[in-house]
Amino acid sequence: MNQHRIPGVLGGMGPEATVDFMSRLLRMSTAETDQDHLRLLIDHNPQIPNRHAAIAGKGPPVGPWLASMAAGLERAGANFLVMICNTAHAFQADIEQAVSIPFLSMIDMVLEELNDQHPGVKNVGVMAADGCLDAQLYQRALEAGDRRSILWNREERQQFMHDVYRIKSGVLDQAVRDSLLELGENLHRHGAEVLIAGCTEIPLIIKPDDFAIPLLSSTDILVRHTMDYALGGRQEH
DSSP states (O other), X not given: OOOOOOEEEEEOSSHHHHXXXXXXXXXXXXXXXXXXXXXXXXXXXXXXXXXXXXXXTSSOOOHXXXXXXXXXXXXXXXXXXXXXXXXXXXXXXXHHHHOSSOBOXXXXXXXXXXXXXXXXXXXXXXXXXXXXXXXXXXXXXXXHTTOEEEOOOHHHHHHHHHHHHHHHTTOOOHHHHHHHHXXXXXXXXXXXXXXXXXXXXXXXXXXXXXXXXXXXXXHHHHHHHHHHHHTTOOOOO
């Protein structure tokens, strides 16, 4: 493997989603020996304050934590950065101001995939956590492409957050899976033609072919772009 760039990974949000990202990246590789795998620099920091509370103005700031992590990864030798948390992209500006290397936005990657694979789709269901939805990360990006976001109601959002925190605590049972499937189907019933798994906990228990409509996994998309850019692919974000 001819690696051109070293990824710096802002992780720990949450821990299992970060391990899942690494596992998927390893499985994507065609490596036959240890030396054929990518070198990664990872700051796995679960101590970052709650992103949802920070976005809602009810918790300590998150931006300085992410900026410090990003700067540390750059000093360690990272050539570009990725982050395994959709919601934390609300603090992208803090990260970019702290470094001189590129930050590859997962939100941009997902929208690029949507444009490439489903150019005619106008109604997109967004499966995402409170902070991501409150910051309107996907809603603004979809609106810029003349698309409509299909979102959950208040009760459904509360159910999703309950499911996410169960997953974070290690509960990956059928009850959580069934709940997420129902929440996704609700968006489909309200007109969604494609679903975005805009939370990196979702792929821990849900697969892209679990729904009658396409599901874009932000984790899988991030993995592909990280591999491509590390191997010399052109940055488009």
